[in-house]
Amino acid sequence: MIKLDYTNVSNNIIGDEGLDIERIFNEYAPRIQEIITNLNMNKDKPGYWLQWMNLGYREETVWYVKEFAAMVDGRFDNILVLGIGGSSLGGLALSEALLKPYWNLLDKEQRDNFPRIFFLDNIDPDEISGLLNILDLKKTLVNVITKSGSTAETMAQFMIIKDRMHELLGDDYRKNIVATTDKQAGILRQLANEEGYKTFVVPDDVGGRFSVFSAVGLLPLALVGIDIDEIIRGIKLMDLTLKNTDIRKNIAAQNALIHFLMDKEKGKYISVMMPYSSKLKYFPDWYAQLWAESLGKAYNKEGIEIHNGPTPLKARGVTDQYSQMQLFNEGKNDKVITFIRVNEFDNELMIPNIFEYTGVNYLGGKTINRLMNAEIDAASVTFCDYKRPNLTISLPRINEYYLAQLFYLYEIQTAIAGELYNIDAFSQPSTEHSKDYTYALMDRLGYEESANELREKIAKNKEIMGLN
Amino acid sequence: MIKLDYTNVSNNIIGDEGLDIERIFNEYAPRIQEIITNLNMNKDKPGYWLQWMNLGYREETVWYVKEFAAMVDGRFDNILVLGIGGSSLGGLALSEALLKPYWNLLDKEQRDNFPRIFFLDNIDPDEISGLLNILDLKKTLVNVITKSGSTAETMAQFMIIKDRMHELLGDDYRKNIVATTDKQAGILRQLANEEGYKTFVVPDDVGGRFSVFSAVGLLPLALVGIDIDEIIRGIKLMDLTLKNTDIRKNIAAQNALIHFLMDKEKGKYISVMMPYSSKLKYFPDWYAQLWAESLGKAYNKEGIEIHNGPTPLKARGVTDQYSQMQLFNEGKNDKVITFIRVNEFDNELMIPNIFEYTGVNYLGGKTINRLMNAEIDAASVTFCDYKRPNLTISLPRINEYYLAQLFYLYEIQTAIAGELYNIDAFSQPSTEHSKDYTYALMDRLGYEESANELREKIAKNKEIMGLN
Numbered sequence: 001m002i003k004l005d006y007t008n009v010s011n012n013i014i015g016d017e018g019l020d021i022e023r024i025f026n027e028y029a030p031r032i033q034e035i036i037t038n039l040n041m042n043k044d045k046p047g048y049w050l051q052w053m054n055l056g057y058r059e060e061t062v063w064y065v066k067e068f069a070a071m072v073d074g075r076f077d078n079i080l081v082l083g084i085g086g087s088s089l090g091g092l093a094l095s096e097a098l099l100k101p102y103w104n105l106l107d108k109e110q111r112d113n114f115p116r117i118f119f120l121d122n123i124d125p126d127e128i129s130g131l132l133n134i135l136d137l138k139k140t141l142v143n144v145i146t147k148s149g150s151t152a153e154t155m156a157q158f159m160i161i162k163d164r165m166h167e168l169l170g171d172d173y174r175k176n177i178v179a180t181t182d183k184q185a186g187i188l189r190q191l192a193n194e195e196g197y198k199t200f201v202v203p204d205d206v207g208g209r210f211s212v213f214s215a216v217g218l219l220p221l222a223l224v225g226i227d228i229d230e231i232i233r234g235i236k237l238m239d240l241t242l243k244n245t246d247i248r249k250n251i252a253a254q255n256a257l258i259h260f261l262m263d264k265e266k267g268k269y270i271s272v273m274m275p276y277s278s279k280l281k282y283f284p285d286w287y288a289q290l291w292a293e294s295l296g297k298a299y300n301k302e303g304i305e306i307h308n309g310p311t312p313l314k315a316r317g318v319t320d321q322y323s324q325m326q327l328f329n330e331g332k333n334d335k336v337i338t339f340i341r342v343n344e345f346d347n348e349l350m351i352p353n354i355f356e357y358t359g360v361n362y363l364g365g366k367t368i369n370r371l372m373n374a375e376i377d378a379a380s381v382t383f384c385d386y387k388r389p390n391l392t393i394s395l396p397r398i399n400e401y402y403l404a405q406l407f408y409l410y411e412i413q414t415a416i417a418g419e420l421y422n423i424d425a426f427s428q429p430s431t432e433h434s435k436d437y438t439y440a441l442m443d444r445l446g447y448e449e450s451a452n453e454l455r456e457k458i459a460k461n462k463e464i465m466g467l468n
Numbered sequence: 469m470i471k472l473d474y475t476n477v478s479n480n481i482i483g484d485e486g487l488d489i490e491r492i493f494n495e496y497a498p499r500i501q502e503i504i505t506n507l508n509m510n511k512d513k514p515g516y517w518l519q520w521m522n523l524g525y526r527e528e529t530v531w532y533v534k535e536f537a538a539m540v541d542g543r544f545d546n547i548l549v550l551g552i553g554g555s556s557l558g559g560l561a562l563s564e565a566l567l568k569p570y571w572n573l574l575d576k577e578q579r580d581n582f583p584r585i586f587f588l589d590n591i592d593p594d595e596i597s598g599l600l601n602i603l604d605l606k607k608t609l610v611n612v613i614t615k616s617g618s619t620a621e622t623m624a625q626f627m628i629i630k631d632r633m634h635e636l637l638g639d640d641y642r643k644n645i646v647a648t649t650d651k652q653a654g655i656l657r658q659l660a661n662e663e664g665y666k667t668f669v670v671p672d673d674v675g676g677r678f679s680v681f682s683a684v685g686l687l688p689l690a691l692v693g694i695d696i697d698e699i700i701r702g703i704k705l706m707d708l709t710l711k712n713t714d715i716r717k718n719i720a721a722q723n724a725l726i727h728f729l730m731d732k733e734k735g736k737y738i739s740v741m742m743p744y745s746s747k748l749k750y751f752p753d754w755y756a757q758l759w760a761e762s763l764g765k766a767y768n769k770e771g772i773e774i775h776n777g778p779t780p781l782k783a784r785g786v787t788d789q790y791s792q793m794q795l796f797n798e799g800k801n802d803k804v805i806t807f808i809r810v811n812e813f814d815n816e817l818m819i820p821n822i823f824e825y826t827g828v829n830y831l832g833g834k835t836i837n838r839l840m841n842a843e844i845d846a847a848s849v850t851f852c853d854y855k856r857p858n859l860t861i862s863l864p865r866i867n868e869y870y871l872a873q874l875f876y877l878y879e880i881q882t883a884i885a886g887e888l889y890n891i892d893a894f895s896q897p898s899t900e901h902s903k904d905y906t907y908a909l910m911d912r913l914g915y916e917e918s919a920n921e922l923r924e925k926i927a928k929n930k931e932i933m934g935l936n
Contacts, residue, residue, distance in 0.1 A: 005930075012932045085790025101598025104573060110601075122787050124746035125837050126866075129815040130569025133578075153786060153843075155828045156819050156836050163820040187826045208790075269800060270738070270779060278592035289791035296795025309799025311738060312792075314782055318621060319590050321902055322553025322676075323757035324780075327764025329898035331777025332737060347597040351624050352631040358655045360623045362912040368624050369593050371910060375621075378905030381925055382898065398594075430797035430850065434789055437846030442839060444830040457849055462473075464480045 002395050002405045004251040008380060009258055009336065009389040017333060017387045019261055025247050032253045033245040035419040040243060049426035051203055052210035052411060056235035061215055062228060068198065069222040076141040079117045079223045082157045083145035086208020088121040089289055090217040093282035097403055098226050114225040123153045128160065137165050141223065145180040145216055147202040149188030152438060180215050207426050209290050210411055227400045234404025242412045252409050256416035259336060262389060263310045268336040271310050272328065275340035276317035276376050279398055284314035287410060294414045294425040301422050308421050318375045325379065329386040337383060337390040341376055344397045345369055470863050470873045472719040476848060477726055477804065477857040485801060485855045487729055493715050500721045501713040503887040508711060517894035519671055520678035520879060524703035529683055530696060536666065537690040544609040547585045547691050550625045551613035554676020556589040557757055558685040561750035565871055566694050582693040591621045596628065605633050609691065613648040613684055615670040617656030620906060648683050675894050677758050678879055695868045702872025710880045720877050724884035727804060730857060731778045736804040739778050740796065743808035744785035744844050747866055752782035755878060762882045762893040769890050776889050786843045793847065797854040805851060805858040809844055812865045813837055
C-alpha cells in the first residue's frame with residue numbers, strides 16, 4: 001500500500017508556514033464526509049463525469065484488451081500511439097515507469113518479443129518525419145486515440161500516416177490500425193466503420209485526463225506486455241480505501257485538503273511534483289495536466305468569477321537538487337512540494353571501494369540506492385530548515401499494482417479538491433476557445449468570420465506596437 | 469538573427485495587466501545602460517563570475533575540442549556524459565535540438581558514423597543498470613564532468629562505471645575516459661593526473677549553469693558531429709548585439725526588464741517557457757535551472773532578506789494546449805508566457821486530401837507546418853483575450869547558429885535581471901546546504917555531528933506527528 005507522510009506541512013515542524021493538522025482534520029471532517037459520500041453516490045449518474053470511478057470494475061474492457069493483445073502478439077515490431085493530452089499522457093507515464101529502462105533501444109529478445117512503443121503527442125514536422133524514417137510501417141500497429149475524432153493534431157497525424165500505410169500495404173493497411181474513440185458518434189467512429197478498423201471505446205462521461213484506466217491507457221500498455229490485471233487490482237484496492245469517508249483514514253482527502261488550504265490560507269500557489277525515480281519522469285506531466293486542467297477555472301459552480309487554480313510544477317529528484325531546488329528553498333515561499341519516494345528499486349548497485357585516498361572515498365562500499373534515499377532525507381530536512389512545506393508519498397516499489405494506486409489516488413484527490421474549491425473539475429472551456437481559433441486559421445468551414453477577426457487582431461496588435 | 473516580439477505584454481493590448489512599454493523603456497534606459505556597461509567592464513575581473521561572457525573568444529578551447537573529436541572519430545559507438553545540473557543540461561538541450569530526431573535509434577550510417585549519446589544526470593539504480601545493459605563499454609567514451617570532483621552523484625556514477633571498464637579493458641580503460649574538470653584543483657583533476665585521463669577544463673569563474681559554451685557543453689556536441697564553429701559564430705554575433713547599451717536595441721535587456729516588472733509590478737511570479745518545437749523539448753529545463761538558481765535568492769546584495777525569485781515553468785507547444793493551457797488562461801493571472809516559434813522547419817509535411825466527406829476535410833491539402841503555426845497564433849490571441857501577458861521569440865530555423873544566439877541571449881538576460889533585482893545571480897547557497905546533509909547521511913568524515921543532528925531531527929519530526 002502506498003503511504004502519505006504529511007509531517008513536514010505541520011506547524012509543529014515549519015511554524016507559521018504550516019497547518020494545524022489536528023484542527024483542520026477536525027474542522028473539515030464533516031465536509032470531507034459529505035464530498036466522498038456524494039462522489040460515490042453520483043458516480044453512475046450521467047452528466048456528472050464520474051464514470052472514471054468505475055473503470056476498475058469494467059471486466060469486459062480488460063477482457064477485450066487482453067484478447068486483442070494476445071491476438072496480435074508477435075505480429076508487430078512497433079506500437080505507435082497517436083493522441084494528445086489525456087489520450088497520451090497516462091499511457092506514456094505508465095509505460096515509461098513499467099517497462100525496462102531504455103525499452104526502445106533493447107533487442108527484441110530483451111523485450112521478451114514485445115514491440116517498441118512510441119507516443120506521438122505533437123505535430124512538429126521534423127519529429128514526425130524522423131519517426132517515419134525509423135519505423136517500418138508494415139510492422140507497426142497504429143493506435144489512434146480521440147473521442148470525437150475532431151482533434152486536429154491527432155487527425156492530421158493520422159491522415160499522414162494512414163495515407164503512407166495505404167500506399168505501402170494496399171487494403172491490408174486496416175490490419176495495422178486500431179482506433180480508440182466514442183462508441184457511436186464522431187468522425188473517427190464513422191471512419192472506423194467505413195474503413196473497417198478494429199476499435200475500442202472511450203467510455204461516456206470519462207474526460208481525457210481521467211481516462212488512463214479505460215482502453216485509452218490499458219490497450220497500449222497491454223500491447224507491450226504490461227500486466228493490466230495487476231493494474232486493475234491496484235485500482236480496486238485503492239478505490240475501497242478511498243471510499244472511506246473518514247479524513248483520518250483517506251489519504252486522497254488528506255492530500256486534497258492540505259493542498260487546498262496551503263493555497264488558500266498559506267499562499268502556496270504552486271504545487272511541485274518531485275519523484276525521486278527516473279522511471280517516474282513523466283508522472284509529473286500526467287499530474288500537471290490533471291491538476292491544471294481540472295482546477296484552473298475562471299468561474300466557480302455558482303458562476304462567480306474567481307480565477308481559481310494552484311499551478312503544478314514538474315521536478316525530478318535528485319537531478320533538480322542541482323537546478324530548481326535553490327529557488328524552492330530561498331525564493332518566494334509560495335510552493336508545497338511533494339516527494340515521491342521508492343522504497344525498493346529493482347536493482348541494487350554497489351559503489352566500488354576505489355579512489356581510496358581521495359575525498360570521495362566515503363562513497364566506496366555503499367550502494368547508490370542508499371545515496372538516493374539519503375538525498376531525499378537531506379532535501380526534505382533542508383526544506384524544513386527553510387520553512388518550506390513538503391509531503392512524501394512512498395511506494396514500496398515500482399510495479400503495476402502500486403502505480404495504479406498512485407494514479408488513482410491523484411484522480412480521487414483532484415475530484416475532492418474540485419469540491420473544496422467549489423469548481424467544476426471536469427470541464428476545460430479555455431481549451432475549446434483556442435481550438436476554435438485554430439479551426440479558423442486552417443479555413444475550416446463555418447469559422448470564416450472568426451478567421452477574419454483573428455487575422456485583423458494580430459495585424460492590429462503589431463501595428464499598435466510599430467512592429468512588422 | 470532571432471527576434472523578440474513583446475506586443476502582447478503591452479497595456480495597449482491586455483490593459484491593466486500589461487506594461488506601458490514606452491514609459492518603462494524611457495524610465496529604465498539609464499539603469500540598463502549602466503548595467504550593461506558594468507557587465508562588459510567587469511567580465512575579465514576575477515571573482516565576478518562573468519567569464520562565461522568570454523567563451524565565444526576562447527579559440528584554443530574550440531581548437532582542442534575539435535582536435536580531440538577528430539582524433540577519436542570512428543572509435544566509439546557511444547558517448548556517455550556523466551554530470552548533473554549545469555554539467556549536463558546545456559549539452560542535453562543542444563544535442564536534442566541539433567541532432568536528427570530519434571538519434572539513438574538511428575543506424576550508424578544514418579548517424580553519418582557518429583556515436584549515440586547518453587546523458588546520465590541521476591543516480592536511479594534501475595536507470596544506471598538499464599544503461600549498463602545496453603552499452604558496450606568497450607565502445608563507449610565516458611565524459612565525466614564535475615569542476616570540483618566532489619559532486620557525490622557524478623562521482624558515484626563514475627566509480628561504478630570506471631570499475632567495470634577497468635575489469636573489461638584492463639589498463640586500456642583510460643583511453644575510454646575524458647574528464648572535464650578544474651584546471652588544477654579538486655579530486656577529479658588529481659585522479660586524472662594519477663590515472664592518466666585526457667582532460668578538458670571547466671574555466672575559472674564560470675558557474676555550472678553558464679558553462680554550456682565551455683568544454684562542458686562543446687565537447688559532447690563536437691563528439692556527435694555538431695558544428696561548434698557555427699555555435700561560436702552565433703555567440704559572437706549575439707555578444708556584439710547585446711553589448712548595445714541602448715534598451716531599444718538590446719533584446720536581452722528588454723526581456724529582462726519586462727520579466728522583472730511583470731514580477732514586481734504585475735504579480736506575474738511565474739515565467740512559462742513554451743517552445744513550439746519537439747527538438748527544443750529540453751530548452752525549458754536548461755532555462756529553468758538558469759533562471760531559478762540565478763534569481764532565487766534569500767538575500768539581496770546588501771544582505772537584506774528578500775526571498776526573491778520568479779518561478780520558471782516548463783511547457784511545450786502544441787502539446788500543452790491540451791494540458792496546462794486551461795490553467796494559464798483561466799487560473800490565477802500570475803504568469804508571463806514566452807513562446808518560442810520556429811519560422812521554418814527542416815521538413816514540410818503535407819496532410820493528404822483524404823477523408824473528404826468528414827469533418828476533418830479542411831485539413832487535407834495543407835501542411836502540418838501551417839497547422840503548427842496556426843496553433844501558436846491561436847494560443848497567443850487566446851492569451852490576449854484572457855488578458856494574459858505573452859512574448860514570442862522567433863528563430864528563423866533550428867541550427868547551431870540560431871540556437872547559440874538563443875542560449876546566449878538568455879544568459880545575458882539572466883545577468884541583467886540579477887542586477888535589476890539587486891541580487892547575486894552567480895551563487896547557490898541552498899544547494900550547498902542540502903549537499904552537506906547528504907554527506908552526513910553517507911558517513912563522510914567530518915560530518916558526523918551533522919549526521920546525528922539530522923537523524924534526530926527526522927525521528928523527532930515523525931514522533932511529533934505520531935507517525936512511524
